Amino acid sequence: MAILIDQHTRVIVQGITGREGQARTRLMLDYGTNVVGGVTPGKGGTSVLGLPVFHSCKDAAKALGPIDLSVLFVPAAGIKEAALDAIDAGVKLLVLVADRVPVWDAMEIAKAAAAKGATFVGPNTLGIASPGRAVAGMIGGRAESAREWFKPPLPGGTGVGIISRSGGMSSSTAYYCGQAGVRISSIVHIGGDAVLGLRIPDVAALFQEDPETDAIVVFGEIGGSQEEELAELITSGKVTKPVIAYIGGKAATSGTRFSHAGAIIEGNRGTHAGKVAALRGAGATVVEAFGDLPQGVAGVLRARGSKSLMTDAERRAVWTTGVTRIEPNSVGVRGHDIAGLMGHASFGATVYLILTGKLPGDKVGRLMDAILVSSIDHGATPPSCLAARTVASTGATLSASVAAGIMSINRHHGGAIEDAARYLATLLAKARAAAADPNCFAAALDAVAKEEVTRLKSSGDRISGFGHRIHTKDPRTARLFELAGIAGLSDQGATHIAAARAVERAFAAIGRPLPINVDGAIGAILADLGMDPRVFNGIFMIARTPGLVAHVVEEQTREKPMRRIDPVNHAYDGPSGK
Secondary structure, three states: OOOOOOOOOOEEEEOOOOHHHHHHHHHHHHHOOOEEEEEOOOOOOOEEOOEEEEOOHHHHHHHHOOOOEEEEOOOHHHHHHHHHHHHHOOOOEEEEOOOOOOHHHHHHHHHHHHHOOOEEEOOOOOEEEEOOOEEEEOOOOOHHHHHHHOOOOOOOOOEEEEEEOOHHHHHHHHHHHHHOOEOEEEEEEOOOOOOOOOOHHHHHHHHHHOOOEEEEEEEEEOOOOHHHHHHHHHHOOOOOOOEEEEEEOOOOOOOOEOOOOOOEOEOOEOOHHHHHHHHHHHOOEEEOOHHHHHHHHHHHHHHHOOOOEOOHHHHHOOOOOOOEEEEOOEEEEOOEEHHHHOOOOOHHHHHHHHHHOOOOOHHHHHHHHHHHHHOOOOOOOOHHHHHHHHHHOOOOOHHHHHHHHHHOOEOOEEOHHHHHHHHHHHHHHHHHHHOOOHHHHHHHHHHHHHHHHHHHHHHOOOOOOEOOOOOOOOHHHHHHHHHHHHOOOOOOOOOHHHHHHHHHHHHHHOOOOOOEOHHHHHHHHHHHOOOOHHHHHHHHHHHHHHHHHHHHHHHHHHOOOOOOOOOOOOOOOOOOOO
């Protein structure tokens, strides 16, 4: 797990249509953050980077379902209104990026958040990051640099949690720790203003409860009492994980502000010496210079035998992969020993594992096997088969011939699986927006499907995943849905299968039956299994490859070279068994 955000957290961006909002949304999307939409008053109904834009957070939540986190790229003067909008819509965590937010506004936001069980990071924050999972805000600057700089824990391993009062030093601390061979669980820039949401003690408490965090690294500053409060948590035993800290502003005197509004010494309160003494007295490690911090962290971890430290090979790596790990006499796929998978996990289950990172149970494994079998071949007419046979007839190699077939699998051949899944997802979103009461969702879905079928009838548009040029009742579809039910997938509620069934019923109601075909069934099932639609065309390629191999070999062993291949007028002469 990670604190505050991971790849499953549903995120919206308030101010998404602005220059900064668009640029940082691209960073978040590129890094893998689950951004589902944006909000800009007056711009509802438009889109940015393929994401829907709404007038308010309430509208976004109604259309998209519950929102977990909102990042506010809104000017300081508008932060209060935007934050209250998010809190009223049920958003539980806000990231307030703007600086110079009026103190009274920040206090009012804090009061509203407390009343609704919400919280916020900032104001004046670069945001939060869980390396390898998600970024909310602008930590890392670009997705490429964030991936290169911040090394996440290995599966089953740990990292250090970083808390910083400085935006720039949030990234710097994580970067230099990475250079010292330290993995990072999460990074939190709490913000530089005087009135904040989550403060150092709050974040330290979250890291204390996080099993993936082995130690806590703090970039502190003069001013306020956050570091002293952390020392009290350590002394009281509420924080037991090692704390390694650096406190900036050693040379500052009373009345001096060190970089941020919240970093100011007032009398004897918030001094560098006082913070260092409090932390050291509690048992924390405090380094004198920032340059000593990374090795100080590495030293503490080394003494603990921590899993947060990288090996020398991992430190030297120019890039990393989470798919396969090769070591002498060992092959690991997504953390599973391949020899152990052999004979125990089916091919379909292993395909699911390598694409999702999770090994499914037997029932889902059998369902994946069935999906692959259902698409293994569909005669000599499809473009992939014709392409493979045509190239094979020239005397090309097996690899070249099969590659020609694979290259013909695109949007209009094989792509219907992904298209159908995305189409069904839009119907589900519309139904969620239309259903005022969750108990009325089924009726709302039927109404949306009826409206959609009416539109298709009048426009003449085609719909991916429905109907077939040969089959009026595709036998593969019925069998896949039967196995999906056995695997625990439902054709009721807010599922893609339910949406497909609703469309099927709507077509039947107007007297134009258009049953779900095998592509639509596969798309709905894979989506309900939680798989990324971007891999769906690849699954079709995996399934179709054995069929292409068979056709290529047959073409080169039974037919004359360079023949003219008729795409329609051919007959089957194989075994007659069913």
